[in-house]
Amino acid sequence: MSLFCCQLCSKRPQRLIASRSKTLCRFYSSSSRTIQEHDVLFLRQHGVKHAKWHLTAPLRPESRVKLSYGATVPARELIGRRILDVVRDSAGNSVILHEPSLASYIINSERLATPIYPNDANTIVSLLDLNPSRPGEDDQGDSDPPFEIFEAGTGMGSLTLHIARALYAANPTFPAPLRRTLISSPFKPHYDFTASRGCLEVSPEDQSAFDAYASSRRAILHTLDHNTKHARAAYKLVRNFRRAQYLPAVDFHVGSIDEFLSRRLEQTGGRPFLSRAILDLPSAHENAELVIKALHPNGLLILFKPSISQIADFQAWSAETKQPVRTEKVIELYATTASEGGVHDSSGGRHWDVKTVVPRAQQGEDGNKKPVQVMRPRVGERVAGGGFLAVLRRWPVSEELAQVSPEEAETEE
Known part of the structure; x- marks a missing residue:
């Protein structure tokens, strides 16, 4: 952008240059984004001793945001400002307005179920090998079936949100009026996950528009949980992040795996319709047969388990029942310790302290204390994540029966 501005400077009057530069900076700089109603912010409140972080609810003009030290700040004073602006709370403390990352949003949101932590969710999304193309970018026609993923065990909705973000670019643009309706409509007293966006109070016209887009x-x-409360909380989690940006790609379901898949397979005449599936269940093999049947050949099935013995149990079941799947890899997810300025985001990797400090006992020749660099692994305040993942590939039945897997060949040798 600097080069572009320099080229403009040689050809445009200075006043026009300044105006154009401000426009360009406002377009390219995320810190200049105007905060809107229904945004969720991550507030850094500076107290007497140290800062406190607070994840807000979706902003509404009539609401107040509760902070630490008994302080609050009116939401109307935040709406219309820009990211990284500084405001004062009711106690006079300075509060910096941040936009939450996906990791900090997940970790600091209220939960009814244990989340799949962001570092683990990122690994699972990577193993799913998703390469969505934008509409009109390939030869896929309107009559071709969509790319469908099935997640069993919605839980908090962490993995749901990560996968939805990975699928975002593959879908048509969601109309702005529908998005405003999606983020502002109240919830029904009793949620209904049997219809597209059926848990919101919307007009029949808006519902028809939602169905047409779907x-x-x-x-x-497709994300399914047997617990209605978990599904409700997960729906809110996805809706509140970045003003429901990724919600249109997700269909929430409540019930049993067999009921959902049996109904879909009946609709397709028994033909597979899933390209990917994730099972985050205690006894995955009890529900896996229909999942495997619904997977396209070459589709991937991922198991997420806290114990390696559960992976072994699944493999024993699949061999005994001659399921047309082959295990490609089994990996361990490392537990991580993470803390960044009081914020637990569990974003993966080993955290280090890299900072400049002034030791109390050290002084220079001139009597002034000199700063030194501290670089060492951090001793975490919180352990997050961990478990095991198994990646299995669906094979055509005829080929699976006729071929020997690499593991079996090694065993025979």
Whole structure:
């Protein structure tokens, strides 16, 4: 952008240059984004001793945001400002307005179920090997079936949100009026996950528009949980992040795996319709047979388990029942310790302290204390994540029966 501005400077009057530069900076700089109603912010409140972080609810003009030290700040004073602006709370403390990352949003949101931590969720999304193309970018026609993913065990909705973000670019643009309706509509007293966006109080016209958009999607995530409370909380989690940006790609379901998949397989005449599936369940093999049947050949099935013995149990079951799947890899997810300025984001990797400090006992020749660099692994305040992942690939039945897997060949040798 600097080069572009320099080229403009040689050809445009200075006043026009300044105006154009401000416009360009406002367009390219995320810190200049104007905060809107229904945004969720991550507030850094500076207290007497140290800062406190607070994840807000979606902002509404009439609400007040509760902070530490008994302080609050009116939401109307935040709406219309820009990211990284500084405001004062009711106690006079300075509060910096941040936009939450996906990791900090997940970790600091209220939960009814244990989340799949962001570092683990990122690994699972990577193993799913998703390469969505934008509408019109390939030869896929409107009559071709969509790319469908099935997640069993919605839980908090952490993995749901990560996968939905990965699918975002594959779908048509969601109309702005519908998005405003999606983020502002109240919830029904009793949620209904049997219809597209059926848990919101919307007009029949808006519902028809939602259904029309849903039928045009090229990538869909079906997420299912047997617990209605978990599904409600997960729906809110996805809706509140970045003003429901990733919600249109997700269909929430409540019930049993067999009931959902049996109904879908009946609709397709028994033909597979899933390209990917994730099972985050205690006894995955009890529900896996229909999942495998619903997977396209070459589709991937991922198991997320806290114990390696559960992976072994699944493999024993699949061999005994001659399931047309082959295990490609089994990996361990490392537990991580993470803390960044009081914020637990569990974003993966080993955390280090890298900072400049002034030791109390050290002084220079001139009597002034000199700063030194501290670089060492951090001793974490919180352990997050961990477990095991198994990646299995669905094979055509005829080929699976006729071929020997690499593991079996090694065993025979």
